[in-house]
Amino acid sequence: MKFQAPKGTRDFDPRSMAWRTFLVDAWRTVSIRNGFEQIDGPIFEQLDLYKVKSGEGIVNELFHFNDRGGRELAIRPEFTPTLARMVAAQANSLPKPIKWFCAANFCRAERPQRGRLREFWQWNVDILGLDSATADAECIFVAIDLFQHLGLASEHVRVKISHRETVRHILGKMGVGEEKMQAAFELLDRRDKIEPEQFTRAAGELGLDVETVDRFDQICRMKYPAGRLDLLREQIGLDDNLHDLESLDEQLRAFGIAEWCEYDLGIVRGLAYYTGTVFEMHEISGAERAVAGGGRYDRLIELFGGPPM
Structure with missing residues (x-):
């Protein structure tokens, strides 16, 4: 049987991996020199976490499943809900403003198209606790x-x-x-x-x-x-x-x-x-x-x- 990468994903041979590493390193360098701290979270979360932010309609755009305990989980399609969960859990102890960044891969269960695959790498930069322009x-x-x-x-x-x-x-x-x-x-x-x-x-x-x-x-x-x-x-x-x-x-x-x-x-x-x-x-x-x-x-x-x- 002949196997190939799943639809909407890609392999990284040494040349393409070098380009990816170059870009992710640039994200990290620019973030740190502007005073942002790096964070990350799990690659899957409770499905309800994404419903809170985007409603029931988001479910059709996610790769989701039930674990062996019957809990509804989803592979992360973005980072914002994880960021919000992390901040909400420790908001009172965090110095303000909060300046965090994340450089990670995400997945969305949507039709692949040019410039928009099912698995992708994304740079997130967020400032919280500062209400001015x-x-x-x-x-x-x-x-x-x-x-x-x-x-x-x-x-x-x-x-x-x-x-x-x-x-x-x-x-x-x-x-x-x-x-x-x-x-x-x-x-x-x-x-x-x-x-x-x-x-x-x-x-x-x-x-x-x-x-x-x-x-x-x-x-x-x-x-x-x-x-x-x-x-x-x-x-x-x-x-x-x-x-x-x-x-x-x-x-x-x-x-x-x-x-x-x-x-x-x-x-x-x-x-x-x-x-x-x-x-x-x-x-x-x-x-x-x-x-x-x-x-x-x-x-x-x-x-x-x-x-x-």
Whole structure:
């Protein structure tokens, strides 16, 4: 019988293993020099841990099983729930802010596609216990530091940034009710993956008329350079409720990374737990999927029995 690697996985011969080691070493070097401490957790967790964060729908995306004691377990598809569990268990004894990173492999039971396999290695960088825009800007800075460490510059990578509350305010002004807000976020997150007619139809189902749908689509596709929030105000006619982006914009300039960044209100990252800043990082042509992404999730630790953080 002839055997081969399971679908959606890959083997690492000496040459490809050298590349993987080089990249993981770069993750570790950049993390440590920016003051982050390395952590890790088990490769499987209780299935309920992932349901707490993502709901029942996540089960179909996991490799899960019952152990000999009948306990429902799942191979980790990401690190955030493990991080939250670890922090919640010892939150009162940890010095703040908490700056942790993890470089590990994960598995998802989904259809393999270009740039997205069932088994993959991922770098996670998290700051907890700091509620200002400084934490958001620092996480973005660390990713940019990695790009620079690898020899890339701002003409190679673009950081696309938005803020959930700013987008929520704009959508509300356009007539999207609060009960349909999450559906609107999910539509924004999928806008480049569906046909224009499907986007228009879905936007109409949110209660938007044809003219507003066109305006909605236009706002989604506008880009505004960091440091020029005046352009955003002028082009979308929004004079208020930009204080969240103003705080972040100030920090991006203070960290010296504004030239890498632009505001793209179509970036919302559809996951419901994000509460503020969200971002994605793309190679400049936009031909490839995002190489990195993240955002603020202020209430996540509370979901796992920890204090507000």
